[in-house]
Amino acid sequence: MSVAVKDKVAENLEAALGKPVDLDPLPDDTSLSTLGLDSLLTISVLVTLLEDCGVDLGEHADSLVTPSTLGDLYAIAGRFMGDEDSAPGESGMSREQRSQLDYYQEKLAYEIDSADLKAALEEGQELVVVDGRSSESYDREHIPGAISIPHRSISQDSLAGLSKTPLYVAYCDGIGCNASTKTAIKLATSGFRVKELIGGLDWWKRDGYATEGHASRHDAHAHVDCGCAG
Structure with missing residues (x-):
């Protein structure tokens, strides 16, 4: 520069x-x-x-x-x-x-895939994973360590306690759901740095990563490395 x-x-x-x-x-x-x-x-x-x-x-x-x-x-x-x-x-x-x-x-x-998110979490990068779906969906199954902020509930008051230093990664069910986009828009409008998880929870599970919640799978399934890593 x-x-x-x-x-x-x-x-x-x-x-x-x-x-x-x-x-x-x-x-x-x-x-x-x-x-x-x-x-x-x-x-x-x-x-x-x-x-x-x-x-x-x-x-x-x-x-x-x-x-x-x-x-x-x-x-x-x-x-x-x-x-x-x-x-x-x-x-x-x-x-x-x-x-x-x-x-x-x-x-x-402005986007991140499951493999890169998993690597960032394992490396301890400063980021916060945000589940923009309903509280019920979050309780049923979510990405480990994610926080629940249903996009319909987002307001200046609900975000007041969050630091703007980390990168926030918003996700929802997957490509048939736009809750992650709505969450990302509201966070970005409030001054947060945001990326959207491509494919949401669906692709996170497809890539074999573990989840938390009532319907979670505690052990990651056999994982095939992403072809783009080669």
């Missing part, structure tokens, strides 16, 4: 917060909420940053995805400031190719 990109991000953050901001000691995964930005200020910084970079918001509506971390802001600024460090090897790409690449990068930024 170039100095120009970091300076541009710092300039916009300082304008929004009304005070100097030293970004040098902060890692890219620093949550914007820890800097004092709520959801409205974050959106304001995003729009101002895009305008400063001369972005046509109508043409690049895909860029209006609310950032969660400093790294998100650096990536946005680098994309439109032509920062070579932010996009190595992407020079000479057509608009269609750039748009396609952005799409797939965003998928990886």
